[in-house]
Amino acid sequence: QLSKGESINLGEKSSSYRQWVDNVNETLDCKDYSLIKDYWKKTEEAICDPIPIDYESGENLTKSLRAVSFSLDAARTQSLLTECNRAYHTEVNDLLLAGLLGALQKWSQFSKLKIALESHGRDIVDDSVEISRTVGWFTSIFPVLLEVPEPSVPDSNIKYIKDLLRSIPQQGQSATLCKYESCEEYDTTQLAREPQISFNYLGQLSSLSQTDLMVHEALVPNWSADNNHRPYLIDIICRVVSHRLVVDIQFSKNIHQQATIELLAQVFKISLEEVIENCLSRTVGYTPSDFP
Numbered sequence: 001q002l003s004k005g006e007s008i009n010l011g012e013k014s015s016s017y018r019q020w021v022d023n024v025n026e027t028l029d030c031k032d033y034s035l036i037k038d039y040w041k042k043t044e045e046a047i048c049d050p051i052p053i054d055y056e057s058g059e060n061l062t063k064s065l066r067a068v069s070f071s072l073d074a075a076r077t078q079s080l081l082t083e084c085n086r087a088y089h090t091e092v093n094d095l096l097l098a099g100l101l102g103a104l105q106k107w108s109q110f111s112k113l114k115i116a117l118e119s120h121g122r123d124i125v126d127d128s129v130e131i132s133r134t135v136g137w138f139t140s141i142f143p144v145l146l147e148v149p150e151p152s153v154p155d156s157n158i159k160y161i162k163d164l165l166r167s168i169p170q171q172g173q174s175a176t177l178c179k180y181e182s183c184e185e186y187d188t189t190q191l192a193r194e195p196q197i198s199f200n201y202l203g204q205l206s207s208l209s210q211t212d213l214m215v216h217e218a219l220v221p222n223w224s225a226d227n228n229h230r231p232y233l234i235d236i237i238c239r240v241v242s243h244r245l246v247v248d249i250q251f252s253k254n255i256h257q258q259a260t261i262e263l264l265a266q267v268f269k270i271s272l273e274e275v276i277e278n279c280l281s282r283t284v285g286y287t288p289s290d291f292p
Helices: 017-028 033-045 074-082 092-108 154-166 174-181 210-222 258-280
Strands: 065-071 112-119 140-147 197-204 234-241 244-252
Touching: 017 174, 033 140, 033 174, 065 258, 074 092, 074 244, 074 258, 092 112, 092 154, 092 197, 092 258, 140 154, 140 174, 154 258, 234 258, 244 258
Parallel strands: 112 197, 197 234
Antiparallel strands: 065 244, 112 140, 234 244
16 A cells, blocks of 8 residues: 555454453353253363374474375366365365374274364354454464264265364364363363364465465474473364365374374375375255354
């Protein structure tokens, strides 16, 4: 605006961070609050299968962080972003998690597993707040309990993940509020109750300049001091860069061997490709969550 000699116009003021917090609290102060709290309590306290570990006594420190990466080609990425959603009325996150579900089942042979799902946190429960231009850290991190559908094939996995994610109260925003409001009632003392894997889809970063991408990549590894303990054994970070889906699987060399994580990356890539091919070969279908 200044370069064009125009007056600066920042647009209408959006809702404040405080207004958003109050809105989230108000959504919990409702007749369904006890059901919401029970949902998160059961999820937090669920005992799950452990993931494979190579070194039982290793310390999961930031300085031991390593990563294995893979990418999908531009054609498959384009299909994932623009075509695959038609078959099951899904979002990209649904399909990525469906691929991860299939991969984890092959890699760890689990029957019940919990992951920490990270999202942008700007989902709006109602229209009384508008935070699209509000500066603040809205990230939501909440546990998702995964079970293996029968049969464990791309079609079943996609439908299962889609309906599971849509059944989560307030898109996960209420998880932390319920946990800390009722922390004395939660039993998370056993390791088997805590998520060992985190998942985060950052979205499409193709619109960022090369300088922005270099700054982003430079900052990511330095989020914690070297001797800090990492909260999860494995962090899976997905993003679209230069029209290709890139997946980073971060792990501790003190906990896992490189070959163990390379195997996970291999089965994850294959599982994602199977999900994409399944969607492209299907006609439009529906699941229970399409009829709330």
